[in-house]
Amino acid sequence: GENVGLHLPTLSVQEGDNSIINCAYSNSASDYFIWYKQESGKGPQFIIDIRSNMDKRQGQRVTVLLNKTVKHLSLQIAATQPGDSAVYFCAEVGGATNKLIFGTGTLLAVQP
Amino acid sequence: KAGVTQTPRYLIKTRGQQVTLSCSPISGHRSVSWYQQTPGQGLQFLFEYFSETQRNKGNFPGRFSGRQFSNSRSEMNVSTLELGDSALYLCASSWGVGHTEAFFGQGTRLTVV
Numbered sequence: 279g280e281n282v283g284l285h286l287p288t289l290s291v292q293e294g295d296n297s298i299i300n301c302a303y304s305n306s307a308s309d310y311f312i313w314y315k316q317e318s319g320k321g322p323q324f325i326i327d328i329r330s331n332m333d334k335r336q337g338q339r340v341t342v343l344l345n346k347t348v349k350h351l352s353l354q355i356a357a358t359q360p361g362d363s364a365v366y367f368c369a370e371v372g373g374a375t376n377k378l379i380f381g382t383g384t385l386l387a388v389q390p
Numbered sequence: 391k392a393g394v395t396q397t398p399r400y401l402i403k404t405r406g407q408q409v410t411l412s413c414s415p416i417s418g419h420r421s422v423s424w425y426q427q428t429p430g431q432g433l434q435f436l437f438e439y440f441s442e443t444q445r446n447k448g449n450f451p452g453r454f455s456g457r458q459f460s461n462s463r464s465e466m467n468v469s470t471l472e473l474g475d476s477a478l479y480l481c482a483s484s485w486g487v488g489h490t491e492a493f494f495g496q497g498t499r500l501t502v503v
Contacts, residue, residue, distance in 0.1 A: 320496055322480070376446060380432055
């Protein structure tokens with residue numbers, strides 16, 4: 279069935295370093311992908327999205343890369359800050375159901 | 391403008407009871423989706439409403455239901471509560487159908503005892 283999973287459940291980085299969070303998806307029919315950030319006690323916060331007709335999209339300090347050949351999605355955070363500490367979810371939309379399917383999440387811990 | 395508002399923030403119910411959760415979307419947004427978040431299952435899609443019509447439904451039993459009003463506010467109801475229904479219930483709103491730039495509320499933490 280449809281499944282979105284993350285390679286690394288926990289990622290620890292030093293403040294100021296770049297972070298890369300990875301995600302694998304299995305539904306080749308998915309045509310829209312989203313990254314969310316969820317801080318403790320809050321709902322997921324939209325970070326950036328990308329459509330399947332794109333390979334890369336940049337935001338403020340964040341970049342999403344999509345490799346459709348290997349069904350892989352990544353989120354790059356430049357100059358990681360303590361405020362970036364949170365759980366990051368990738369999500370896919372598309373196929374026959376058009377449902378938003380979330381991955382399991384990666385905990386990003388930024389060390390000062 | 392105000393974000394997505396969910397009420398109540400916390401709720402404790404007893405097995406067998408029913409519960410109704412409320413979600414007020416961002417002004418102008420017409421689509422509301424509901425999700426259940428648990429440590430074991432992660433974030434799971436419940437249903438999506440647009441213009442008072444259910445457009446999509448996740449794989450949850452019929453005890454879970456919802457509706458949307460003409461002002462786009464939405465409610466979800468869970469009947470005959472089970473211990474396993476304890477979770478954070480999240481609502482997200484977006485301008486149109488689908489999940490483009492959906493904005494989440496802080497959620498309602500439901501505990502079933």
